[in-house]
Each structure stands twice: as structure tokens, then as C-alpha cells.
Amino acid sequence: MTTDDTAAGPRIKAAGKRTIGAQRIRDAYTGDLHVLPAEALHAPDKVTAAPGTSNLPPATLCLGRDEELSQLRRILTGGGEGAITQSGAVHGLGGIGKSTLAQRYAHRHRSYYTLIWWINAASPDEIETSLTELTTALVPDWATSAERGAQVSWARQWLAWHQGWLLIYDNVEDPADLAPYTGALHQGHHLATSRRTTGWPDSAATLCLGNLSTDDATTLLCQLVFKDTRPTPQQKVNARALVAELGCLPLAVKQASAYLAQNQGVSLDAYRRRLGTKLDRTAHGIDAERTIARVWNVTLQTLEAEHPLAVEVLHTAAWLAPDDIPHTLFTPADADPDDIAEAIGTLAAYSMVTDTGTTVTVHRLVQTVLRTPKPADHPQPPRHLQGRDRAEQAVLHHLTPLPGQDIPDRQWDTLTPHLVTLAATTPPGHHNPRLTAAYATAANRLHYQGHTARTIPLLQATLAQCEQILGDTHPKTLRSRNNLAYAYESAGDLERAIPLYEATLAQYEQVLGDTHPDTLTSRNNLAGAYESAGDLERAIPLYEATLAQREQVLGDTHPDTLTSRNNLAGAYESAGDLERAIPLYEATLAQYEQIQGDTHPDTLTSRNNLAYAYQSAGDLERAIPLYEAALAQREQVLGDTHPDTLSSRNNLAAAYQSAGDLERAIPLYEATLAQYEQIQGDTHPDTLTSRNNLAYAYQSAGDLERAIPLYEATLAQREQVLGDTHPDTLSSRNNLAAAYYTVGDLGRAIPLLQATLAQREQIQGDTHPDTLTSRNNLTLARRAAAAVQQPDTATPATAPDHPPSDTPEQPV
Known part of the structure; x- marks a missing residue:
């Protein structure tokens, strides 16, 4: 990847099918990842955690969840206290109390675990940040001088060496983000909380969490509001009516309780009436969001009069990543840090944020509501956009280097999740050139760290800004569009990558001409995407044309010409x-x-x-x-x-x-697959190919008990990630059928071979080598079936030298 100084972002000259994998160079390759120093490689097995090592948030009141806690314990121990390798997930609506339940479980069973670590898991980057904090806790002297990648690797190795730990992944957005950890770390318990109800692996038992019962919600409200005093019978009646109004949603009950505790002159019944007046002025959304919006509107109205700075801080936090927001992001150069600290303390007292003393966490529902414009919001710009502006300025301030200095890598690592959140929540028509440049730099850093797929939100926002400011066909816009297409391709999303590449090439040809170097790069990239999709009939002629033009325009030994020559050789080989x-x-x-x-x-x-x-x-x-x-x-x-x-x-x-x-x-193969799962993720196309190759090796060794489940898992994942007719999916289908054939299960092998052959004939053509392999495999299987059905008359099929299977693919 090369860069320029424009808002269009990093100039990615995207690589082709084998840039990462079996490696067809196109016009870019990812850069270095951090390598664990030799002196640290052996340290994890020797470092022990002090008894009670934990970063658990303080215990909070958790009522009415005894059955759920017991069920969670059964999930994680498999019903027996001796089990040490289990994964579980708690899912449910936002505000339902998932994190509170996980905290309560961890505190209740603290003595059972050697270490408990709370991980903010909304994104892969945030998971890695939490792991660097684990490394810092266990080896602080080494961690202070180690790079981020080395710290993550050290933490993973420590967890692999030691037993009896509990990792809690809070607010998981994509269950696949956990695969590098749950799939490779088998010495402890993994517990996730998420709003996602689907996408969990079969190995992870799930617990769906519902609202509190009316009795439990009433008890919770009374304990939080009246504390050491006993409520009167009428207060209990009013409390019961109030929690019914709040839908017994735990977060809403706690928010309302915090308000009432801070404003003791307001009765339960008066507060309930105030909620009723807010009903028609809340944001649209799911019931939980509307309920929470009603509660917060009452709280914000009070804070606006008593502590307007706290409201500003909260609106700023609404646009940042929800976890680990440094206090410094709320402290402009002209602000008094003590005032900001007081404002954060006020928000914490009202349960609007959770404060650690140095960082703040905001509930995602709070952010959703606060980012939504309100009809009665008269200030210009509206209050929610004022918060957006403060959030942008805060991040940019911390990304502005002092004269003669660079921004430290750790600062970029800390702020990148906030940049991704800002990019993903950009209001329509919004424009900030400096922020767009920061998006580009963050995308560039992630790309060179080997995390190109994670740049998609940053590149989407960058492209939108270029289209808005520069127009649809400006060269910088085209470059940005190419970058986004490459990110889609890196994520295995060819359905979005190929049309974007095609549109970009057509625009390059129109704006820059047919032989401009950028046009040639775009043509090469499209050919690579066709090849990745198995469409060699379109890929090879495009590669040949690009090579001829590069030789003419750039010369015979220009790096881009060499890339084209390599790519064309690869396409010939694929054919x-x-x-x-x-x-x-x-x-x-x-x-x-x-x-x-x-x-x-x-x-x-x-x-x-x-x-x-x-x-x-x-x-x-x-x-x-x-x-x-x-x-x-x-x-x-x-x-x-x-x-x-x-x-x-x-x-x-x-x-x-x-x-x-x-x-x-x-x-x-086994070591490589473990590293692919760690670096690329569990469902990255390269990981799936590595998994397929290991299954094939097991099959070659006669170990079908390990080969077949691995083939089945790989096929299911390829169908989901790559689509039903992608060449790699067809290879997986063929390989699984071959494994069934080998164990004599012709009832499952033959239908699978028939389906694969029909799809290969349609997608790859009648004479493609893969099609010929499928045809041969089906013939062998049918002969074997005929021999079984007519043993007295049929000539037994001669067993092939090798099971009917494709040669294992190299990574795509």
C-alpha cells in the first residue's frame, strides 16, 4: 500500500488472488506484523498470576437471577466442577442485564478461577486492547517497552500455558471475532455477552436472558432508592406501578433509581407522571430504546439545569467507542480537568456512565438514543451534532503531533476504535477533511498490520466524503473506491468487491484514459477479483491485456509489469x-x-x-x-x-x-491453522483453506475420524462466507464427498459428487481440470455402488491410487 497526503486516503494498489495465501502478486502486499521477541517467547509458561488477579468491574446489585446463574454455571462446567474447557454466551436485548449477570457470576465463583479477565469485545481491535492490558498486569516491566502485537501474542501464550482462568467477552458484536480465542485456548472458560442471538458455534451453549419479574424489579428499585430504610406500603405500590411502566427492563430500573436517589424530593408517583409526559417526544426504536429514552429524557432535563457540562460530556461520549474512553478525550485545552472530573462523577452518580477513574464506559443504548435527533431540539446545530463535533475535535486534538514529533503507535491503537465508531456513525452530509485524513491513516495502519478487512468502515466513510466533496469521478474518489473494493475482497465479500471494481475501472477509463497507470492497476485488480471468484474466462484475457499495456507504457522491468507477468502466470496455472x-x-x-x-x-x-x-x-x-x-x-x-x-x-x-x-x-499444517485462526480469524478464506488442507492430510493418513468433521465444518463455513458456488466451496464439497467415499458411505458421497459436478460444469466449464476430477470421482463412486448392489455379476471397481479428491488448494 502506498499513501498520498490527500483526504482520499491510502492509495491501495490492491493485490490479487495470492498476495496473501498462495500469493499472486498484484499491486500491493500487507506489511509487517509485530513479532514476539525471542526473550519473551518462553516467559509465559514461567509467569504465574497472583491469587485473585482480575480486572473485574465492581460487583453491582443483581436480583432475581438465581436460576440463570445456576444455568450459567452448568454451561461452563458441563455439569461438573472438574470441567475446565467450556464456552458459553448470554444474549438478549440491550439493557436486559447481560453484563450484570456475567459480573455476578464471576464474583460468585471467584475462588474457582486462577485469573478472571474482563474483555471489551465489540471489535477485534478492542479484544486485542484488553489482552494487552492482561500482559501489562502480569509482566508490567516488559510490557511497557513491548509493541502491541507482541503484547497480544504474549497474553495468548500465557492463556495457552495456564489453567483455570475465566475470560468474559462483553458486548460481542460478531461471534466470529471470538473464534481465534475460543478455538485455540482450551485451558479455561470463555463467557460472552451479546445482543446477537444467532451466529454462535455449536460448541458454545447459549442462555437467552429476559426481563426481570415484576416482584424482582420492584425489589431492585426499592433497594436502590430507599437503601437502608423500609418503603411504606404505598411506596411499594407506587414502585410496582413504576417498574411496570418501565417494562421491568433492568437498565431502565437502575437509571430511574439513580435519578430518584439523587433527587429525593421527587416521589415515585411524581417521577412516573414525568415519564408519561415524555412518551410522545422520544426517539423511534425498539421498545427497550423507547423506554430508556423516556428515562433519560427526565434525567437529562434535570442535569441540563444543574450540571450542563455533564450533559456536554455525555453527548460527546455518544459518538465514541462505548468502552475505555479516556478522560482526556473530554478535556479540551481550555477546560479545567477538575470540572470535567466533576461532570463525569455526576454522570456516574446518575448511572449514565461507568467510571474507572481514568476511563469511561457508556451503555450502547445510551449512545443510540443520544445520537438520534429530537424534534424539540432547538439549538443550532442540534445538541446531538454539537456532541459529534466535540467528539471529532477531541480525537483530532490527540492525533495532532507536537512539532518535530510523531504520534506514538500506542496512541493510534487507543484511538483507532473511536475513529472506527465515528466513521460508522457519520451523519448524512457531514464533512470534516481532517477527520477523513485520520480515517485514511488509521486504515493504512490496519492494512499494514494485516487487518485490511477491518478497514471497511473507515474506507466507506472516506469514499462518501470524496464523493460528496470532490465528485463521483475525481481521481481521488476513484482511488478511494478501489481501496474499498480491495477491503471487501480481503474480507471474502466478492459480491460487493467485483461490481465496485467494475464500476471503478469504467470510470478510470473514462476519466484518465485506457492506458493511464491507475487504469491499468484497476484493470489488474478486477482481473484478480474474477480469478478469486473462479472466473478464469474473464480473468485471463484481462490479465493478458493489462500485461501488454504495462509493457508498452511502463517498460519491461517496471515493478507493475512484473506484477502483471506474475499474475498472468498464476492464472495460466489455475487453468x-x-x-x-x-x-x-x-x-x-x-x-x-x-x-x-x-x-x-x-x-x-x-x-x-x-x-x-x-x-x-x-x-x-x-x-x-x-x-x-x-x-x-x-x-x-x-x-x-x-x-x-x-x-x-x-x-x-x-x-x-x-x-x-x-x-x-x-x-x-496444524501449527499453520492455529496461526491463521489467530491472525486472520476463524472464517477468513485463508483460514478455511488451511482447515481444508489439514483435513486432507488427516484423510491421507487414514484418520477419517478427524478428517470428516473438519471437512464438514469447512464446507459449512465456505457456503456461508464464499457462497454456494464459489470454486473453493465446490472443492470443499468434492473433498467431503471423497471422504465419505473412502469410509464406504456411498449414500452420502454420490449425491454430493453429483451436485458438485453439475455446479462445476456450470461455473467452471465442461473441460476445466476440476470438472474432470469431479467427473472421474463420480464415475468411481458409481462403479463402487454397482459392485455393492450386484456382487455376483459386476466387476469390482479398482481402487484409485488416491481417494477421489482435489489436490489441496493453496490459500486464496
Whole structure:
């Protein structure tokens, strides 16, 4: 990725099918991830946590949840106190008390766990931030000088080494974000809270949390409002009427109680009447949101008169990430920190925020309501937009370097979740050039850290700003559109990537001309997306045209020309045309070595690609040494967990397998899959390919008990992520059918092989190598079935040298 200084953002020259994976270079590659220093690699197994180590929030009152707490205990222990590897999730509406239940569970069973760690889990970045805090708690001296990636790796290793911990993932937005942890860390308990009711893996038991009963809600209100005094019978009646008005929603009950505790002159009945007057002026939304809006409107009206600065702080917090908002973001240069601290204290007293003394957490429903314009909001600009402006200025202030200094990486890491939230909640027509530039920088940093898919909200906001200010066909707008298409492709979302690439190319051709370098890059990117989708009939001619134009415009040895040459060789290889692929790969590698140097990342990718072509041709004597050399160089140059390094490791494992050396192949596959799950996530296309390859290795070793469940899981995930007819999905379907065939389950194998063949004929064509493989596999299976049905007359089918299966794919 290269950058420019414009608001259009990072100039991503997107890479093709094998940039990350089996590695087809296009016009970009991701940069270095942080590598754990050697001196820290062995520390996690030696560091022990002090008894009671925890970052749990203080215990809060939790009434009426005894059955839920017992059920949660059964979920996490499997019904027995000896179980140490269980995952569970509590889901329900916002404000229902999910976090409170998780806190109560953790405090009640604190003595059972060696360590309890509360993780803000709204995004992968926030999960990583919580893990860096765990590292800081356990090895503070080392953590202060370590980079973020190293701290995350250390925490994961510590959890892998030690038993009996509890991780609580609070406010999970996407269950898939937890897969790198729940799938790899098996020495303790994982507990999630979320508003999501679906998307949880089968291995995670779920508990749906409902509202409190009327009796429990009444008791909770009375305990919070009257504390040590006993309510009168009439007060109990009024309390019961009030909680009924609030729908027995725990958050609403606590918010109302906090208001009444702070305003003791207001009776329960008077407060209920005030709520009634607010009913018609609340924001539209689900019932819970409307209920909470009514409660907050009463509270905000009081705060507006008594502490207007607290209202300003709250409206500012509404636009930031809900967790871990530093106090400093609420303190402009001209503000008195003591005044801000007092305002935050007032909000905490009213239960509008949770304050740790240095950071603030705001309930997501509070933010939803406060970001919604209100008809009676007369100030210009409206109050909610004033809060937006303060939030933007606060983040930008902390991203403005002092003269001669750079913004520290840790500061970017801290503020990136807030930038993502601002980007995702941009009001229509809103424009802030400095903020758009910050979005671009944050996207650029995430891209080079290997997290391109996470840049989507930032790039969507950047593109919207470019379209609004510069117009639909400005070169910076086109570049921004290309960047977003690449992010979609990196996330495996080809349904959004390809149309965006096509539209961008048409506009480049119209605005810049047919042979402008940016047009050629756009054409190359579209060809790569077609190839990723398995559409070689459109990919190869586009690659050929792009290469010819780059040779003419840029010259024979320009890096972009070399990229096109490599990409075209890869497309020939994908089509099974090794006679054209191998010489083109060899020529390209020689030019890379001459122009870029022996250890340049592009040279290493070219070396890997040539090795794969040799392997495809059956020439393992040349393939394996080339793979080993490429892997060693990538580990040295890019680091141990860079996506390209993982790809080399996977490819070498495949070569060992092809050579029949399963003793080296399987452990390498297993280690690579664990790293893919950690770095790329559980459902990233590269992870799915790695999982498929490991299943194939198990199958080759005759271990069908492990192979078949892995194939089944991979197929289900590919159908969900890539679609039903993506070439990788078809490979998974074929591989699973082959595994069924191997164990003699022809009743499941044959229908699956028939479906796969029909889809391959339709998608890849009648003579594609994959189609021919499917046809052969189906023929073998039918012969085997005929032999079973007519054993006295049919000639038994000769078993193939290998089970009917595709060669394991390299990462896409």
C-alpha cells in the first residue's frame, strides 16, 4: 500500500488472488506484523498470576437471577466442577442485564478461577486492547517497552500455558471475532455477552436472558432508592406501578433509581407522571430504546439545569467507542480537568456512565438514543451534532503531533476504535477533511498490520466524503473506491468487491484514459477479483491485456509489469496450463531478483509461486527446496506470523504431503491453522483453506475420524462466507464427498459428487481440470455402488491410487 497526503486516503494498489495465501502478486502486499521477541517467547509458561488477579468491574446489585446463574454455571462446567474447557454466551436485548449477570457470576465463583479477565469485545481491535492490558498486569516491566502485537501474542501464550482462568467477552458484536480465542485456548472458560442471538458455534451453549419479574424489579428499585430504610406500603405500590411502566427492563430500573436517589424530593408517583409526559417526544426504536429514552429524557432535563457540562460530556461520549474512553478525550485545552472530573462523577452518580477513574464506559443504548435527533431540539446545530463535533475535535486534538514529533503507535491503537465508531456513525452530509485524513491513516495502519478487512468502515466513510466533496469521478474518489473494493475482497465479500471494481475501472477509463497507470492497476485488480471468484474466462484475457499495456507504457522491468507477468502466470496455472505458467514464472523470478533484490517481499512471493508451479507439475525435487528457502527468508524478513509467512508454511506442508512425508506435513499444517485462526480469524478464506488442507492430510493418513468433521465444518463455513458456488466451496464439497467415499458411505458421497459436478460444469466449464476430477470421482463412486448392489455379476471397481479428491488448494 502506498499513501498520498490527500483526504482520499491510502492509495491501495490492491493485490490479487495470492498476495496473501498462495500469493499472486498484484499491486500491493500487507506489511509487517509485530513479532514476539525471542526473550519473551518462553516467559509465559514461567509467569504465574497472583491469587485473585482480575480486572473485574465492581460487583453491582443483581436480583432475581438465581436460576440463570445456576444455568450459567452448568454451561461452563458441563455439569461438573472438574470441567475446565467450556464456552458459553448470554444474549438478549440491550439493557436486559447481560453484563450484570456475567459480573455476578464471576464474583460468585471467584475462588474457582486462577485469573478472571474482563474483555471489551465489540471489535477485534478492542479484544486485542484488553489482552494487552492482561500482559501489562502480569509482566508490567516488559510490557511497557513491548509493541502491541507482541503484547497480544504474549497474553495468548500465557492463556495457552495456564489453567483455570475465566475470560468474559462483553458486548460481542460478531461471534466470529471470538473464534481465534475460543478455538485455540482450551485451558479455561470463555463467557460472552451479546445482543446477537444467532451466529454462535455449536460448541458454545447459549442462555437467552429476559426481563426481570415484576416482584424482582420492584425489589431492585426499592433497594436502590430507599437503601437502608423500609418503603411504606404505598411506596411499594407506587414502585410496582413504576417498574411496570418501565417494562421491568433492568437498565431502565437502575437509571430511574439513580435519578430518584439523587433527587429525593421527587416521589415515585411524581417521577412516573414525568415519564408519561415524555412518551410522545422520544426517539423511534425498539421498545427497550423507547423506554430508556423516556428515562433519560427526565434525567437529562434535570442535569441540563444543574450540571450542563455533564450533559456536554455525555453527548460527546455518544459518538465514541462505548468502552475505555479516556478522560482526556473530554478535556479540551481550555477546560479545567477538575470540572470535567466533576461532570463525569455526576454522570456516574446518575448511572449514565461507568467510571474507572481514568476511563469511561457508556451503555450502547445510551449512545443510540443520544445520537438520534429530537424534534424539540432547538439549538443550532442540534445538541446531538454539537456532541459529534466535540467528539471529532477531541480525537483530532490527540492525533495532532507536537512539532518535530510523531504520534506514538500506542496512541493510534487507543484511538483507532473511536475513529472506527465515528466513521460508522457519520451523519448524512457531514464533512470534516481532517477527520477523513485520520480515517485514511488509521486504515493504512490496519492494512499494514494485516487487518485490511477491518478497514471497511473507515474506507466507506472516506469514499462518501470524496464523493460528496470532490465528485463521483475525481481521481481521488476513484482511488478511494478501489481501496474499498480491495477491503471487501480481503474480507471474502466478492459480491460487493467485483461490481465496485467494475464500476471503478469504467470510470478510470473514462476519466484518465485506457492506458493511464491507475487504469491499468484497476484493470489488474478486477482481473484478480474474477480469478478469486473462479472466473478464469474473464480473468485471463484481462490479465493478458493489462500485461501488454504495462509493457508498452511502463517498460519491461517496471515493478507493475512484473506484477502483471506474475499474475498472468498464476492464472495460466489455475487453468491447468503449466506449459505457459512455468516459463513465465521463471522469467519473472529472474527479473525480480535482478530488479528488487533477493529478499524483497515481491521476490519471495515470486519464488513461492514458482515452487508451487513445480509442485503442480509433479517436480517435487525442485519444489521443496524452493519452498524451504522461501519460508526461511520470509520468517527472517517478514516475521513469523505475517500472512505471507503463513502461506509459505502451508505450501511447504502441502509439498511434504505430496512427497508422502506426513510426519512433517501434519504438524506443520496444524501449527499453520492455529496461526491463521489467530491472525486472520476463524472464517477468513485463508483460514478455511488451511482447515481444508489439514483435513486432507488427516484423510491421507487414514484418520477419517478427524478428517470428516473438519471437512464438514469447512464446507459449512465456505457456503456461508464464499457462497454456494464459489470454486473453493465446490472443492470443499468434492473433498467431503471423497471422504465419505473412502469410509464406504456411498449414500452420502454420490449425491454430493453429483451436485458438485453439475455446479462445476456450470461455473467452471465442461473441460476445466476440476470438472474432470469431479467427473472421474463420480464415475468411481458409481462403479463402487454397482459392485455393492450386484456382487455376483459386476466387476469390482479398482481402487484409485488416491481417494477421489482435489489436490489441496493453496490459500486464496
